[in-house]
Amino acid sequence: MPVLAPLPVVVPLLIAALLSGGGAIVPRRLADSVAIGTAVFATGVCAALLVQASLSPAPLVYWFGNWPPRGGVAIGIAFVIDPLGAGLATLVAGLTSAALVFTWRYFDAVGTLFHALLLVFLAAMIGFCLSGDLFNLFVFFELMGAVAYALTGYKIEETGPLQGALNFAVLNSAGAFLALTGTAMIYGRTGALNLAQIGRALEARPFDALVVLSFVLISTGFLVKGALVPFHFWLADAHAVAPTPVCVLFSGVMVELGVYGTARVYWTVFDGALGPHAASVRGVLLGIGVLTAVLGGLMCWLQRHLKRLLAFSTVSHAGVFLIGVSLLNPTGLAGSAIYILGHGLVKGALFMGAGVLLHRFSTVDELELHGRGAKLPFAWVIWGADGLGLVGLPPFGTAIGKALIESAADSTWVMAVLLLSSVLTGGAVLRVFGRVFLGWGDAAPRQPGGGRESTGAEEPESHAPPGRTPWVMTVPPLVLLGLALATGLLPALVSHSLGAAVEFHNHAGYLAAVLGGQAPAPAAPTVRTSLADAAGSGIIATLLALALALVSLRGGGSLQRVAAWLQPPQQVLHRLHSGYVGDYVIWLVLGTAAFAALLSGTIFLLPA
Amino acid sequence: MSWLPYLVAAWLLLVGLYGIATSRNMIHLVVCLSVVQSSTYVLLLCVGYRAGAGAPVFSDVPPGTPSVDPIVQALTLTDIVVGATVTALLLAIAVQVHKRTGSLDPRRTRPMQG
Amino acid sequence: MNDRLRTAVFLVGAAALGLLLAWGFSGLAPFGNYPGPYGDVLVQIAPNERQIQNVVTAINFDYRGFDTLGEEFILFASVAGALVLLREGIEEEDRPHTEGLPDRHLPPRSEAVRAWGLALLVTIFVFGVYMVLHGQLSPGGGFQGGVILATVPLHLFLSGGYRVFRPLTPEALIEVAEAAGAGAYVVVGLGGMLAGIAFLQNVLPLGETGSLVSGGTIMVINVAVGLEVSAGFVLLLSAFLRQLLRLRRSGHAA
Numbered sequence: 006m007p008v009l010a011p012l013p014v015v016v017p018l019l020i021a022a023l024l025s026g027g028g029a030i031v032p033r034r035l036a037d038s039v040a041i042g043t044a045v046f047a048t049g050v051c052a053a054l055l056v057q058a059s060l061s062p063a064p065l066v067y068w069f070g071n072w073p074p075r076g077g078v079a080i081g082i083a084f085v086i087d088p089l090g091a092g093l094a095t096l097v098a099g100l101t102s103a104a105l106v107f108t109w110r111y112f113d114a115v116g117t118l119f120h121a122l123l124l125v126f127l128a129a130m131i132g133f134c135l136s137g138d139l140f141n142l143f144v145f146f147e148l149m150g151a152v153a154y155a156l157t158g159y160k161i162e163e164t165g166p167l168q169g170a171l172n173f174a175v176l177n178s179a180g181a182f183l184a185l186t187g188t189a190m191i192y193g194r195t196g197a198l199n200l201a202q203i204g205r206a207l208e209a210r211p212f213d214a215l216v217v218l219s220f221v222l223i224s225t226g227f228l229v230k231g232a233l234v235p236f237h238f239w240l241a242d243a244h245a246v247a248p249t250p251v252c253v254l255f256s257g258v259m260v261e262l263g264v265y266g267t268a269r270v271y272w273t274v275f276d277g278a279l280g281p282h283a284a285s286v287r288g289v290l291l292g293i294g295v296l297t298a299v300l301g302g303l304m305c306w307l308q309r310h311l312k313r314l315l316a317f318s319t320v321s322h323a324g325v326f327l328i329g330v331s332l333l334n335p336t337g338l339a340g341s342a343i344y345i346l347g348h349g350l351v352k353g354a355l356f357m358g359a360g361v362l363l364h365r366f367s368t369v370d371e372l373e374l375h376g377r378g379a380k381l382p383f384a385w386v387i388w389g390a391d392g393l394g395l396v397g398l399p400p401f402g403t404a405i406g407k408a409l410i411e412s413a414a415d416s417t418w419v420m421a422v423l424l425l426s427s428v429l430t431g432g433a434v435l436r437v438f439g440r441v442f443l444g445w446g447d448a449a450p451r452q453p454g455g456g457r458e459s460t461g462a463e464e465p466e467s468h469a470p471p472g473r474t475p476w477v478m479t480v481p482p483l484v485l486l487g488l489a490l491a492t493g494l495l496p497a498l499v500s501h502s503l504g505a506a507v508e509f510h511n512h513a514g515y516l517a518a519v520l521g522g523q524a525p526a527p528a529a530p531t532v533r534t535s536l537a538d539a540a541g542s543g544i545i546a547t548l549l550a551l552a553l554a555l556v557s558l559r560g561g562g563s564l565q566r567v568a569a570w571l572q573p574p575q576q577v578l579h580r581l582h583s584g585y586v587g588d589y590v591i592w593l594v595l596g597t598a599a600f601a602a603l604l605s606g607t608i609f610l611l612p613a
Numbered sequence: 614m615s616w617l618p619y620l621v622a623a624w625l626l627l628v629g630l631y632g633i634a635t636s637r638n639m640i641h642l643v644v645c646l647s648v649v650q651s652s653t654y655v656l657l658l659c660v661g662y663r664a665g666a667g668a669p670v671f672s673d674v675p676p677g678t679p680s681v682d683p684i685v686q687a688l689t690l691t692d693i694v695v696g697a698t699v700t701a702l703l704l705a706i707a708v709q710v711h712k713r714t715g716s717l718d719p720r721r722t723r724p725m726q727g
Numbered sequence: 728m729n730d731r732l733r734t735a736v737f738l739v740g741a742a743a744l745g746l747l748l749a750w751g752f753s754g755l756a757p758f759g760n761y762p763g764p765y766g767d768v769l770v771q772i773a774p775n776e777r778q779i780q781n782v783v784t785a786i787n788f789d790y791r792g793f794d795t796l797g798e799e800f801i802l803f804a805s806v807a808g809a810l811v812l813l814r815e816g817i818e819e820e821d822r823p824h825t826e827g828l829p830d831r832h833l834p835p836r837s838e839a840v841r842a843w844g845l846a847l848l849v850t851i852f853v854f855g856v857y858m859v860l861h862g863q864l865s866p867g868g869g870f871q872g873g874v875i876l877a878t879v880p881l882h883l884f885l886s887g888g889y890r891v892f893r894p895l896t897p898e899a900l901i902e903v904a905e906a907a908g909a910g911a912y913v914v915v916g917l918g919g920m921l922a923g924i925a926f927l928q929n930v931l932p933l934g935e936t937g938s939l940v941s942g943g944t945i946m947v948i949n950v951a952v953g954l955e956v957s958a959g960f961v962l963l964l965s966a967f968l969r970q971l972l973r974l975r976r977s978g979h980a981a
Contacts, residue, residue: 010914011793011926018800025807026906029899069793071925075772078764082793098831115811122811125804132797138689144797145697154702155808162816164713167706170812171719174706175633178646178699185653185692186626186748189685192659193755196763198684215754218747402874585720586642590634591737598743605747615757623748627741634737635730661766664759669782670771672865676774680782682766687786691798694870698805700964705812708970 007057010067010084013047014132021124040120041105044127048098051131055091059501062526063518064508066137074520079199085137085519089342093258093265094134096346097483099488100257100353101127103481104250107357119159126152127322133262137519139188139223140198142266143181144364147229148258150177157247166246172579172586174244177229179237179593184226185476187219191274194219201519204512208277217608220275221601224267225593231263233327234297235596237320238582238589242303244316249360252312255318256356257349264326264345268338276512281538283333285607289600290331295422297324302429304582308574311359311369311437315352318395318430322348325426326421329410335506340409342502348403350489351394354482355434358387361478362441371437383479385462388438390486396431396550397543400493404543409499411542420542427546432553439558447512494498618659625652638708639717643700650696654689661685778933779942785830787868788945788952792927796912799952803909807958813966836888844886852879854869859953863942873956880961889972896965901958908955915944915951 020043024036031039058065064087071338072081105123129148136142137237154177158170166607192198194215195206207216230239233294240260271286301321309316322344329341361384363369366377378384380526394401406425410419439445492498507527508514556564581588624647632645661682667674669683711717756762774786787795855876862868885890919928931943940946 006924008920008924011920015796015913015916015926018796019910019917020805021800022906022910022913025803026903026910028902067925068790069925070919070927070929071923072790075768078768080768080772081790115814118807118811122804122807125800125807128800129797138794140691140791141794141797142696144801148797148801148804151695151698151702151804151808153806154699154706156813158706158709158812161709161812161814164710167713167812168719171703171706171710172637174699174703175642175646179630179633179649182626182649182653186622186656189653189656189660190746190751190755192685192763196761197766198765213754214750215752218751284654353626369724403907458649575953587634587636587719587733590630591740592735594630594634594737594744595740598740598747601747602743615759616752618758619752620749621756623745623752626748627745629739631737635734647806659758660755662759663761668866669766670775670780671782672780672867677771679730679771682761682763683769683782683786684791685765685928686783687794690783690787691794694798695801698802701809702805702812705809707965708967709812712970 007054007065007086008541009050009053010065010078010086010135013054013094014128014135017043017047017124017128017131021121021128024117024124025121028121031117033185036117037105037109040124041102041109043124044098044105047127047229048095048102048130051091051095051098054086054135057097058086058088059093059505066519074199074202075398077520078200079197079202079520082141083137083199083519084135085201085515086135087508087515088501089338089509090265090269092505093261093344093345094131096349097130097134097254098127098259100254100349100485101130103353103357103485105252106477106481107250107253107360109477112476115127115159119156122152123250123254123377126156128151130254130258130262134265137273139191139200139203139270143185143188143269146181146184146226149230149262150174150181153243153251153255153259156251157243158244159248159251162248168584169242169246172584173239174588175586176236176239176589176593179590180188180226180229182226183229183597184223187222187226188223190215190219199519200270201516204274204277205478205516205520207274210549212278214605214609216275216278217599217605220271220279221597221604223270225255225597225600227263227266227270228327229263229593230260231267231327232260232297232320232323233263233293233301233319234300234324235592237297237301237323238330240320241313241582242314242584244311244319245313249356249363252315252356252359253353256315257353260323261326261345261349264323264341267327267328270581272429272510272512273515279608282608285604285611286534287331287333287608288452288605289397291328291419292370292603293600294324294327294331295419297321297537298328298422299324302426304578305433306429307578308433309371310363311371311374312356314371314433314437315355315359317608318433319352321426321430322352323421325407325410328422329406329413332413333408334413335503335510337410337413337508338365338509339499339502340411340413342406342506343409343498344404344406346492347394347404347406347489350485350492351401351403354387354485355391357478357482357485358384358391361387361474361482365474371440372448374441375446375448376441378441379444380472381442383474383483385442387482387486388442388478391482391489392431392438392550393547394486394489395427395434396547397427398547399540399543401489401543402498403489404540405493405499407546408542409502418477424542424546424549428549428553430605431546432550432557435550435554436557439554477610618655618662621658622652622659625649625655635718637718639710641702642719643703644658646703647696649702650692652694655691657685657692682719749906777929777942777945778935780947781863781865781867781868784862784868784949785942785945789927789929789942792916792948795952796916796927799909799912799955802956802959803905806905806962807925809963810966812925813970832937836886841886842881848879848882848886851875851882855879855957860939860947863945869952870956876953876957877960877964881964884968889968892968896961898962898965901961901965905958907953907963908951908953908958911951912948912955914932915947919944923927970972 133145154174229236305317513524629649636642666679669680858867859872916927
């Protein structure tokens with residue numbers, strides 16, 4: 006058994022309890038150091054688990070309380086550690102360490118509670134990555150949520166954060182309860198909560214509507230967290246108002262966990278039963294991913310509030326992650342994994358860059374910041390280089406990930422969707438770079454009815470003097486940027502990710518590892534892409550994004566006419582994102598019903 | 614009549630979601646969310662029920678007498694704690710919003726549009 | 728979207744979802760026919776292996792103890808989160824907390840309320856402690872008993888008013904108690920790791936079925952959870968009561 010497995014979860018929890026209990030007597034710097042130290046420790050242990058899992062042919066299994074299965078029935082809770090889960094956990098811990106460095110000496114309105122909450126958040130996310138039990142996944146999901154709702158509403162002096170936290174909390178909780186309904190249904194059928202055991206039990210008899218419905222409900226809960234359309238409305242509201250280090254974690258890893266959860270549950274529980282109908286699952290999930298990628302990209306382009314812009318770009322990228330996963334082959338999954346890694350680092354750095362701008366100028370409105378960023382050299386690098394990273398310029402990890410997904414899809418219109426998403430989101434960031442740092446474009450709103458959009462004036466987040474940017478705010482994003490470049494340059498990245506993806510897809514192997522038994526080792530797939538392909542598509546996307554940003558900033562008269570013609574659909578999109586939680590719940594119900602109807606329809610009415 | 618408990622669970626889920634979708638008052642919204650949650654309690658406990666069996670506590674009956682499923686009861690216990698805590702957080706948000714704006718209508722105060 | 732359109736759209740979606748849910752539920756076993764192996768296996772092995780009578784407690788604190796650790800920290804995080812959300816804003820000064828608006832005369836509490844409050848206080852306290860300690864013997868346990876214990880300060884407030892409640896619930900001490908309860912659970916688990924092989928392994932002597940000291944670490948975790956839950960809920964109560972009084976002072980409708 007991997008002895009270290011529970012440590013990255015329980016040590017942060019213990020330190021969080023100690024920090025909160027000793028909050029009155031612990032000096033601020035000690036609390037900061039202890040928190041950063043704990044996050045770094047968790048990163049190290051997760052990395053060790055990653056190495057251990059990569060070296061082992063089967064997933065590592067750790068039974069809590071020393072309760073291995075009895076007579077084929079799993080009676081305890083297990084952590085099942087495979088390279089993808091451990092890799093995601095390492096990314097989580099690394100980003101949390103960077104975010105904690107960013108909060109050094111600031112965010113002291115609540116003493117040590119901020120650090121305690123961030124450590125609990127870290128523990129919950131790592132637990133979610135490593136867990137092998139369906140209800141345990143739900144518990145960590147809710148633990149993540151509880152901390153996230155509170156941290157989103159941190160700035161209580163304005164009503165925006167409070168309302169954003171309310172929308173976030175209601176929608177995510179409703180999604181979690183739908184997932185729990187699905188869990189209860191599948192428990193009623195199989196009498197098991199361990200993922201492997203449910204998978205084995207479902208293989209034993211032919212599936213029916215209950216299995217399909219419970220897959221839909223559980224996936225919906227995770228897809229709400231993953232901000233896929235039409236469950237994505239909460240993300241922009243929450244991101245726009247949450248403190249910067251919290252946004253780094255939300256966009257960098259929390260949303261990705263939603264996609265990971267769906268993939269994990271599908272491949273361990275439902276693959277055996279729904280395997281013959283994989284085409285239906287693939288089609289519906291691919292549709293959701295495509296819709297999200299396109300809508301997220303469009304909404305991202307239309308924003309002037311920087312954090313909201315970055316939030317919608319996360320929505321679009323979440324769609325791309327789901328596309329990679331939904332292709333149901335290891336190459337696509339490996340592509341999504343590498344893309345998540347590259348995206349997390351780049352997006353984290355971008356949010357920190359927005360935090361730097363907020364700190365210096367007390368606003369994150371793109372138009373108000375026109376030209377003011379010119380005197381911040383580090384912010385130049387962060388926004389410019391990360392903009393290119395977001396588009397997918399090689400050698401950033403995002404480029405390789407996208408290339409793998411495209412090769413797995415092997416279809417021109419998926420490639421077109423990926424291109425559109427990169428161009429819109431990367432172009433938006435590059436447009437921001439041009440406007441804020443180069444002083445191009447207009448400073449005043451051009452579109453009539455521009456008042457309906459959110460402006461970006463905000464209260465400062467921390468009590469540091471605004472005249473200079475402290476190094477704790479510039480070094481972490483630069484480090485993240487460096488890591489994003491470095492991981493893209495790693496020669497063994499693609500082969501290791503492919504191996505990890507193959508192990509993730511190995512349903513029989515997972516069952517055998519957890520419940521005992523033997524399973525044949527699957528063959529590794531051949532990759533039909535090369536580094537040259539990755540370079541090609543990445544460079545095309547970058548050029549298009551640069552062109553788009555340039556045209557929008559320097560367009561002039563012809564642009565006015567195009568913009569006026571595009572006004573009505575733009576207004577419709579803006580009005581759909583109304584900020585009212587009742588609307589979001591209506592979309593949740595409609596989306597769940599549509600998902601269930603489409604999936605059951607294609608499975609039961611079409612021939613296999 | 615054996616489907617009635619499951620129908621109750623489905624009804625609670627949908628009625629709670631209806632309440633949230635059409636709510637005009639944040640306290641009402643929070644309570645509707647807890648109604649949605651109670652649908653999960655009902656479903657969990659119904660799934661584990663065994664007709665004619667007793668509670669899984671063997672203080673006055675010897676171990677081995679038929680009992681209902683203890684797992685769902687443990688799950689429901691966890692679920693209740695989760696629900697109470699989310700409710701507490703949401704009510705804290707409602708209190709602060711009322712203090713700032715004087716209103717509890719979720720439609721009048723919105724984080725952002727667009 | 729106006730209201731009627733919104734409601735109509737919702738009803739269409741909810742009807743579709745309801746039908747699909749009913750179709751899915753039809754695959755479940757009829758009510759009263761629990762089929763699965765998990766619960767039956769545990770009911771058979773738990774009383775002997777853990778020397779306790781309440782199988783639900785054994786599941787909560789031993790077999791699926793890791794879930795309960797997560798749940799305890801959900802409570803911990805929510806209390807911390809509520810304290811973050813209900814903290815004093817920058818514009819609120821720290822004035823002494825009093826009850827009642829300056830121009831309103833609050834009727835004094837009746838003697839009956841005071842007397843009953845005091846009498847119930849002791850009873851509820853004892854009952855709460857009883858519930859916590861007997862978790863492994865009868866329905867009850869740390870969570871249930873902890874919530875009952877948390878109502879003791881509430882009775883203080885109801886019978887004595889905020890002036891009695893405040894000094895008897897020192898926040899610093901209760902925060903330490905809550906952190907201690909949460910931390911103790913993790914420490915017990917780590918103890919299992921140090922002594923045996925796995926986290927949360929039950930390593931203490933198991934005692935005799937039916938006596939108060941039985942179940943090994945289950946008993947210790949039970950008490951830790953009871954402490955944490957009661958302290959957490961008292962903190963929540965304090966934070967909300969403080970808000971109520973601020974609202975009254977500033978003149979908003981309470």
